[in-house]
Amino acid sequence: MFENKEKTPLDQLGEFKLIKQLTGEFKLKHESSVIGVGDDAALLENQGLEVISTDLLVENVHFDLMYTPLRHLGYKAVVVNLSDICAMNAIPKQILVSVAMSSKYTLEAVEELYSGIYAACEKYNIDLIGGDTSTAPQGLCISVTAIGTVANKEAVIKRAGASEGDLLCVSGDLGGAYAGLQMLEREKRVFMEQPEMQPDLEGYDYIIGRQLRPEARTDVIELFEELEIRPTSMIDVSDGLASEVFHLCEASEIGMKVYEDKIPIDQLTYDTARELHMDPTLYALSGGEDYELLFTLKQADYDKVKNSMDVSVIGYCAPKSEGAVLITKSGVEHPLKAQGWDAFPS
Amino acid sequence: MFENKEKTPLDQLGEFKLIKQLTGEFKLKHESSVIGVGDDAALLENQGLEVISTDLLVENVHFDLMYTPLRHLGYKAVVVNLSDICAMNAIPKQILVSVAMSSKYTLEAVEELYSGIYAACEKYNIDLIGGDTSTAPQGLCISVTAIGTVANKEAVIKRAGASEGDLLCVSGDLGGAYAGLQMLEREKRVFMEQPEMQPDLEGYDYIIGRQLRPEARTDVIELFEELEIRPTSMIDVSDGLASEVFHLCEASEIGMKVYEDKIPIDQLTYDTARELHMDPTLYALSGGEDYELLFTLKQADYDKVKNSMDVSVIGYCAPKSEGAVLITKSGVEHPLKAQGWDAFPS
Numbered sequence: 001m002f003e004n005k006e007k008t009p010l011d012q013l014g015e016f017k018l019i020k021q022l023t024g025e026f027k028l029k030h031e032s033s034v035i036g037v038g039d040d041a042a043l044l045e046n047q048g049l050e051v052i053s054t055d056l057l058v059e060n061v062h063f064d065l066m067y068t069p070l071r072h073l074g075y076k077a078v079v080v081n082l083s084d085i086c087a088m089n090a091i092p093k094q095i096l097v098s099v100a101m102s103s104k105y106t107l108e109a110v111e112e113l114y115s116g117i118y119a120a121c122e123k124y125n126i127d128l129i130g131g132d133t134s135t136a137p138q139g140l141c142i143s144v145t146a147i148g149t150v151a152n153k154e155a156v157i158k159r160a161g162a163s164e165g166d167l168l169c170v171s172g173d174l175g176g177a178y179a180g181l182q183m184l185e186r187e188k189r190v191f192m193e194q195p196e197m198q199p200d201l202e203g204y205d206y207i208i209g210r211q212l213r214p215e216a217r218t219d220v221i222e223l224f225e226e227l228e229i230r231p232t233s234m235i236d237v238s239d240g241l242a243s244e245v246f247h248l249c250e251a252s253e254i255g256m257k258v259y260e261d262k263i264p265i266d267q268l269t270y271d272t273a274r275e276l277h278m279d280p281t282l283y284a285l286s287g288g289e290d291y292e293l294l295f296t297l298k299q300a301d302y303d304k305v306k307n308s309m310d311v312s313v314i315g316y317c318a319p320k321s322e323g324a325v326l327i328t329k330s331g332v333e334h335p336l337k338a339q340g341w342d343a344f345p346s
Numbered sequence: 347m348f349e350n351k352e353k354t355p356l357d358q359l360g361e362f363k364l365i366k367q368l369t370g371e372f373k374l375k376h377e378s379s380v381i382g383v384g385d386d387a388a389l390l391e392n393q394g395l396e397v398i399s400t401d402l403l404v405e406n407v408h409f410d411l412m413y414t415p416l417r418h419l420g421y422k423a424v425v426v427n428l429s430d431i432c433a434m435n436a437i438p439k440q441i442l443v444s445v446a447m448s449s450k451y452t453l454e455a456v457e458e459l460y461s462g463i464y465a466a467c468e469k470y471n472i473d474l475i476g477g478d479t480s481t482a483p484q485g486l487c488i489s490v491t492a493i494g495t496v497a498n499k500e501a502v503i504k505r506a507g508a509s510e511g512d513l514l515c516v517s518g519d520l521g522g523a524y525a526g527l528q529m530l531e532r533e534k535r536v537f538m539e540q541p542e543m544q545p546d547l548e549g550y551d552y553i554i555g556r557q558l559r560p561e562a563r564t565d566v567i568e569l570f571e572e573l574e575i576r577p578t579s580m581i582d583v584s585d586g587l588a589s590e591v592f593h594l595c596e597a598s599e600i601g602m603k604v605y606e607d608k609i610p611i612d613q614l615t616y617d618t619a620r621e622l623h624m625d626p627t628l629y630a631l632s633g634g635e636d637y638e639l640l641f642t643l644k645q646a647d648y649d650k651v652k653n654s655m656d657v658s659v660i661g662y663c664a665p666k667s668e669g670a671v672l673i674t675k676s677g678v679e680h681p682l683k684a685q686g687w688d689a690f691p692s
Contacts, residue, residue, distance in 0.1 A: 043396070088387045096399075132400055137485060145398075
């Protein structure tokens with residue numbers, strides 16, 4: 001905000017120079033990325049099967065630039081796609097990134113965005129192999145396509161495949177990203193009303209990080225291989241636990257029982273929800289954007305998992321007729337409600 | 347405009363129902379499309395090498411809904427991506443489509459858009475295997491990723507590869523899409539000033555079709571295989587002939603001579619340019635969006651091509667030091683100017 005550095009308007013640069021400026025230094029890491037950015041299309045020579053997914057992030061729908069640093073946004077745009085690849089039990093290898101932005105953005109702003117994209121590529125060993133840049137009448141829109149590989153069809157884990165008696169497990173903790181969003185929104189409101197107030201986000205680092213700079217659980221996928229565990233079904237938690245439980249139930253044609261007291265919620269997430277007079281369980285069920293992996297396991301695989309500190313067993317698969325049910329801390333059964341994030345809120 | 351049919355607002359439907367409504371009926375055509383829409387990611391088992399490309403279309407930058415039917419827009423969004431796959435000498439097989447749109451759009455409008463996407467999938471034998479839908483604060487943005495296959499690395503044709511003496515060829519005719527755009531823009535201006543006037547586009551069908559509903563030259567790629575022709579370099583004409591000539595020259599490190607009188611321009615394109623007091627050659631050089639293939643051939647391959655009515659030899663490759671040159675109808679040499687479409691116009 002107080003920088004005096006000279007900025008370069010995008011319209012002074014043109015598309016081809018912009019692409020060169022943004023992607024010129026990028027070195028391909030995988031042998032399978034035969035041709036990257038710079039021709040009409042990229043060329044891939046992946047061994048085995050390929051998994052491919054795409055996601056759009058739209059300004060003022062998926063992010064608010066008032067509290068989202070562009071570098072974090074670039075990182076997150078990549079991560080949410082890598083998470084989808086992980087949810088198929090695949091290891092992500094390549095991405096394509098398209099960006100449409102209003103010409104009020106400067107080259108320096110776009111470079112910030114790409115610095116986050118590159119940071120994610122570095123962290124997850126990903127090649128950026130293509131994309132598109134375009135102006136937009138207003139706002140910023142980022143579309144990422146991610147490609148990963150699995151050894152064979154048997155290794156692929158779908159939403160379908162869970163059966164009665166399987167354990168329901170989740171990696172990491174839930175609700176934190178939503179708690180972080182609530183704090184950022186609160187500080188935004190304070191700033192709008194009293195611009196002279198200093199932001200008060202001290203002590204909330206963990207949940208704000210969960211919101212602004214999530215990670216994809218490639219480590220869990222690697223752990224599965226190491227421990228020789230094969231989940232029977234899997235999905236990533238992008239819309240909230242309840243919504244994902246419904247997806248697994250629907251695809252696998254089963255019911256599920258989730259124990260409220262087993263849902264992993266970080267202490268700071270819990271305290272923040274309480275501070276805002278909200279139910280921490282609701283944050284986990286309906287908040288979304290945690291990008292953890294929700295999966296089902298055969299009971300025989302449980303022993304292999306129980307020493308892994310970062311995976312929680314939160315319930316089990318029941319007959320389809322029993323539906324998706326939350327067993328509350330007081331032992332009461334409630335039908336789960338899918339209140340996940342809706343792309344078209346009314 | 348005068349329809350009384352009931353419309354369904356998108357916010358009444360929600361994202362998951364919308365995706366189901368849009369993609370539920372789609373049948374996968376390729377054995378290599380193992381899993382399509384409906385899980386966290388799609389699963390592909392393509393033989394040989396894969397070519398992959400992505401393009402964004404943004405409302406009021408790439409299209410104007412005042413004269414672009416949504417069905418044609420959906421078709422074009424797919425075709426421009428297939429064209430990039432063709433430009434690598436590959437056959438397109440799969441696409442992923444992401445759409446962000448303001449919630450003022452109705453389900454019926456989105457279905458129109460998808461009917462065009464499906465029409466292109468049908469025509470070009472393409473599987474829709476994934477995507478994303480999202481609301482947007484305003485406007486419409488479509489991101490398509492296309493995947494194609496080539497038998498081996500030797501079959502891939504890049505922008506680099508042309509050498510001195512190679513012939514420069516182009517499929518179809520050029521400048522028509524831009525001529526069509528000019529007519530549509532003229533009628534829009536008339537309508538804005540005198541809404542009671544009837545649009546006068548009779549007789550302009552060919553060029554309006556070139557603008558609103560272009561085709562990808564998969565047939566040319568098939569012809570290459572049939573005639574056992576291997577171009578030495580190739581690109582598709584999306585930004586105008588001049589811009590594409592520069593790309594080939596730069597990547598191949600050569601110069602090129604283009605004969606103005608050899609550039610294929612349809613009679614209607616020519617007449618329309620004249621009617622608007624413009625230079626038809628400029629339409630071909632700088633108009634863009636023709637999605638024809640521009641490629642270089644060894645002279646020995648010329649005999650195989652000369653009986654193909656749909657390919658024109660328009661020039662040849664010269665030493666790099668001579669640059670990219672237009673030889674005008676009067677025989678004068680002019681350095682070519684790249685005035686192709688600019689993603690960030692100033």
